[in-house]
Amino acid sequence: MFRIRFHGRGGQGMKTASRILGSAFFRAGYEVQDAPRYGAERRGAPIFAYVRADRKVINERGIIDHPDLVVVADDTLVGMPAAGVTQGMDAHTLMLINSHESAEVWSQRLNTEASILILAAREDVADRASLPYIGSRCAAAAAALCGVISREILIAAINDELAHLSTDVIERNCQIAQTAFDQMSDQSGLVKQGGSLSAADYIPPEWIDMPFEKAEVSNLAIHAGATSVKVRTGLWRTMRPVIDYDRCSGCTWICSTYCPDGCIDVRADGYPEIDYDHCKGCLVCVAQCPPHAIESIPEQTAREQESGEQT
Amino acid sequence: MSKQSPVHFHRMKDMPSTHLLGTGTPMCAGCGGLETLHTLYDILGEKTVFVNAAGCMTLLSVYPFTPFRGGWLYTSMGSAPAGAQGVRDALDILLQKKKLSAEEDVEVVVITGDGAAYGMGMSATSAAMDRNLDFIYLCYDNEGYGNTGQQYSAATPHAAITSTSKGSHGYPGYKKDLFAIWAAHNPAYVATVIAAEPLDLAKKIERLQSLSGPRMLISLAPCPTGWDYDPELSVEVGRLAVRTGVWPLKEYIDGEVRHTKIPKQRQPVEDYLRLQGRFRHLFEPQRDEAGIAEIQARVDAYWKRILEE
Numbered sequence: 001m002f003r004i005r006f007h008g009r010g011g012q013g014m015k016t017a018s019r020i021l022g023s024a025f026f027r028a029g030y031e032v033q034d035a036p037r038y039g040a041e042r043r044g045a046p047i048f049a050y051v052r053a054d055r056k057v058i059n060e061r062g063i064i065d066h067p068d069l070v071v072v073a074d075d076t077l078v079g080m081p082a083a084g085v086t087q088g089m090d091a092h093t094l095m096l097i098n099s100h101e102s103a104e105v106w107s108q109r110l111n112t113e114a115s116i117l118i119l120a121a122r123e124d125v126a127d128r129a130s131l132p133y134i135g136s137r138c139a140a141a142a143a144a145l146c147g148v149i150s151r152e153i154l155i156a157a158i159n160d161e162l163a164h165l166s167t168d169v170i171e172r173n174c175q176i177a178q179t180a181f182d183q184m185s186d187q188s189g190l191v192k193q194g195g196s197l198s199a200a201d202y203i204p205p206e207w208i209d210m211p212f213e214k215a216e217v218s219n220l221a222i223h224a225g226a227t228s229v230k231v232r233t234g235l236w237r238t239m240r241p242v243i244d245y246d247r248c249s250g251c252t253w254i255c256s257t258y259c260p261d262g263c264i265d266v267r268a269d270g271y272p273e274i275d276y277d278h279c280k281g282c283l284v285c286v287a288q289c290p291p292h293a294i295e296s297i298p299e300q301t302a303r304e305q306e307s308g309e310q311t
Numbered sequence: 312m313s314k315q316s317p318v319h320f321h322r323m324k325d326m327p328s329t330h331l332l333g334t335g336t337p338m339c340a341g342c343g344g345l346e347t348l349h350t351l352y353d354i355l356g357e358k359t360v361f362v363n364a365a366g367c368m369t370l371l372s373v374y375p376f377t378p379f380r381g382g383w384l385y386t387s388m389g390s391a392p393a394g395a396q397g398v399r400d401a402l403d404i405l406l407q408k409k410k411l412s413a414e415e416d417v418e419v420v421v422i423t424g425d426g427a428a429y430g431m432g433m434s435a436t437s438a439a440m441d442r443n444l445d446f447i448y449l450c451y452d453n454e455g456y457g458n459t460g461q462q463y464s465a466a467t468p469h470a471a472i473t474s475t476s477k478g479s480h481g482y483p484g485y486k487k488d489l490f491a492i493w494a495a496h497n498p499a500y501v502a503t504v505i506a507a508e509p510l511d512l513a514k515k516i517e518r519l520q521s522l523s524g525p526r527m528l529i530s531l532a533p534c535p536t537g538w539d540y541d542p543e544l545s546v547e548v549g550r551l552a553v554r555t556g557v558w559p560l561k562e563y564i565d566g567e568v569r570h571t572k573i574p575k576q577r578q579p580v581e582d583y584l585r586l587q588g589r590f591r592h593l594f595e596p597q598r599d600e601a602g603i604a605e606i607q608a609r610v611d612a613y614w615k616r617i618l619e620e
Contacts, residue, residue, distance in 0.1 A: 225380030
């Protein structure tokens with residue numbers, strides 16, 4: 001059985017990727033399951049989707065714990081524990097990462113026995129308009145790596161799943177998918193199908209047993225206000241707004257008022273400050289600032305600059 | 312509730328520069344509804360209790376996290392105003408029994424999406440207005456059932472593509488006039504607002520603070536996820552909704568309807584429609600002249616009526 005997990009951010013098309021791959025397997029004569037799992041169910045937040053495909057009846061259900069192939073559309077998710085990208089990976093797993101960095105860098109960084117392949121990130125990956133196509137690229141690369149899906153079947157599956165979109169969008173997705181499929185074709189069949197799992201091998205999650213308590217003990221009332229600040233929605237961000245204080249006119253209200261999340265407060269000196277722990281990277285502030293004093297840079301670049309400054 | 316309005320919003324610089332609503336909510340990046348809510352909360356302050364019907368914003372408070380500094384109550388889609396009645400009654404009883412001082416009293420605020428306000432919650436809202444319930448109601452109207460994937464609602468505009476109106480002409484129906492329906496109940500206050508016009512929003516919030524009884528706000532809530540545009544355009548889309556005349560800003564008070572911002576020279580509606588993927592079929596693959604002209608004609612007819620009055 002093929003067990004494949006796609007990891008990405010809401011809006012990058014991982015659900016679509018799993019549906020395209022699922023449809024392709026189905027057209028190739030497989031029994032298929034494909035399903036998305038949302039966390040925050042919001043654009044930018046980590047999500048994953050999974051596909052099971054087998055020639056026989058599939059009796060497994062639920063999340064894939066032992067993936068044969070893990071496809072990562074957004075490499076910033078790998079280091080995020082909540083995204084669970086590396087969960088259940090072992091020596092037989094193949095990991096495909098959409099990244100500017102090399103397989104060696106990722107192997108070292110993750111200290112994993114899994115094989116790692118790179119789906120070379122396009123130079124314009126910072127261009128958010130290209131994001132919708134990542135789903136088709138990932139599905140096509142996965143199809144090639146499984147080695148049982150032909151180019152024609154893949155294209156037919158894309159046409160099935162994107163039928164509601166305009167013809168030029170479908171055409172563009174097909175082109176991008178074909179390029180990715182060809183890029184991976186010399187690695188065709190690299191994904192090793194995992195054996196059947198028995199209930200006896202099931203490793204339960206590391207749950208902590210909680211003794212039964214009276215309601216007032218086990219169901220705590222929250223007395224503190226604004227506890228949502230504990231949730232670091234800054235992790236959703238792919239682009240970071242940065243204020244150029246030389247250009248900021250100190251209007252004291254525009255970015256602060258329009259920021260939907262209230263992540264920009266005006267300091268005592270009259271200049272705004274962005275709370276990067278929570279800024280989701282919508283970039284409304286960039287679009288609204290009259291003197292264009294806020295620019296957006298890829299989050300990855302911003303983090304590299306920060307770590308460079310620290311060392 | 313003691314009625315007072317300590318701040319006066321005359322110019323943009325009077326807008327709050329620090330914010331009360333906690334960050335870290337699960338609302339989408341660029342959420343136009345959250346933009347309205349944070350301004351409402353900045354101005355109303357901590358002495359509030361929110362009654363939230365099921366919808367996107369139910370996710371604001373997922374135990375143990377909440378962006379509010381006070382109470383929050385979750386109700387089913389149809390019954391938020393009924394929940395507000397219960398909370399208001401409980402507060403009034405405590406006040407009467409002197410178990411709560413006037414200073415400790417709080418304002419009861421209902422928040423619902425358009426699915427609840429324009430549809431399922433209509434009878435509970437109507438009944439709350441009949442009983443002259445002292446509460447504030449904010450409807451964040453993103454013109455569809457956004458939390459479940461943007462199915463059409465009674466607030467969906469004509470021709471919009473939603474996940475349940477995917478045909479080549481989009482949603483065949485027309486947006487319900489909730490302002491008129493609410494105003495017909497003669498409540499203390501009804502207004503349409505939008506976060507892209509913050510001063511108009513702030514003035515209206517200030518006005519409703521000085522009143523008691525049912526005080527109703529309908530905020531158009533540009534929705535990057537459901538309307539299909541880049542999140543950074545949220546304010547631009549909202550502003551164009553006003554400048555094209557698609558979303559008239561108005562208020563109902565003392566039996567009169569007054570328009571608070573009349574666009575001097577209305578931009579063509581296509582400036583607004585063109586930015587949104589849900590209307591893309593009006594422009595691609597070929598321009599649907601008749602479709603665009605129909606939407607323009609309806610907006611023109613509205614303003615002709617208003618300006619002649």
